[in-house]
Amino acid sequence: MMRALLILLALALPAAAQEESIVAGLSQSSVSITTNYVGSEILIFGAVKRDAPRPQGALDVIVAVEGPHTPVVVRQKERTAGIWINTDAVRIDSAPSFYAVATTGPLDRILNQTDDLRHRITIRQAIRSVGISSETEEPQAYMDALLRIREGSGRYRINEGSIWMDQQTLFRADVALPADLTEGQYRVRIFLTRDGHVIDMLERSIGVRKAGLERFLYTLSREQSALYGLLSLAMAVLAGWGASVIFQRLRR
Known part of the structure; x- marks a missing residue:
């Protein structure tokens, strides 16, 4: 009897997890880079589809727009005899050329660390640096330098509280794309979270090419x-x- 109850519970859990799902679209699926291209804005809009009454707890939306990944070499500079020269260099396996995160609220409140690690949502998790610890005794310093440089240039950005949401059902996010885009496929991921846990995810793509x-x-x-x-x-x-x-x- 107990075994039968456990089997029924296990079968019921996936169904419960899908009581709320995302239905969404993009304002455009491609971007053409021409001589007069100065940047553009992508509109992500959607709604929460429910197969049951709305559960209790805070519902939030996270949108992550991710550009093509490339290896990155981060160099350390030191001032010697009045001249800045490169001293050490560390290779980071893979970092997105562009990464923007928009949310309905503070990330540390609407997303737990376990789901962030599983889905690689925040900027730090999106960067893959498996072997960096073997190249330097201060891997965090190089990671911080990469983030600081790309955040300063507008390639990495976090806009907390920028997603408009109505009645915990309809939502809209505007993500600005810079002028110096890298060609390739840009991944758009939309996450639905409740009480910090990811309950659904939808993925779309945007093609960026020169014209x-x-x-x-x-x-x-x-x-x-x-x-x-x-x-x-x-x-x-x-x-x-x-x-x-x-x-x-x-x-x-």
């Missing part, structure tokens, strides 16, 4: 580097000559 003249120059630099170099040199000479002509006319 027009930007695409032509990018492809040329990768596929025909010699021609790209000659073209760059010719443009520099032409620009110099043009500036010289204008300067001479102004002097007359």
Whole structure:
């Protein structure tokens, strides 16, 4: 009898966990980087679908927008004889080129550490640095330096309390994308949390690619580097000559 009750309880738990789920969409699924691209804004909108009366407890939403991952080398500089020089360097296995987190409330209140570790939601968890401890005695200092640099440039950002939510059902988040985007697939993850626990997650993607003249120059630099170099040199000479002509006319 006891065994049968345990089996029924185990079967009931997944169903209970899915009493609330996310239904969401994006304002756009692709971004084209052109010569006049100065950044854009992505609107994430959605609702909470319920198959039962709303449970007790605080319901919150977290949105994480993540750019392509690349290895990163973080260097330490020291001032020697009045000159700043690189001394030590540490390689971080994989860090997102862009990472933005928007929430309905403070992260330390709406997300517990266990679920953060499982889903890699916060910026620190999104960075993978498996072997950094073997390269330096101060791995945390290098991680802090990477975060400080990318937060200062706007590549990493956390906007707590920026998601609008109505009646714990409808929600909306606006995430600004900078002008210096890296090409590739951007992952958009939407998390539904109750009392700090993730109860549902939905994932979407945004394709970012260069277009027009930007695409032509990018492809040329990768596929025909010699021609790209000659073209760059010719443009520099032409620009110099043009500036010289204008300067001479102004002097007359």
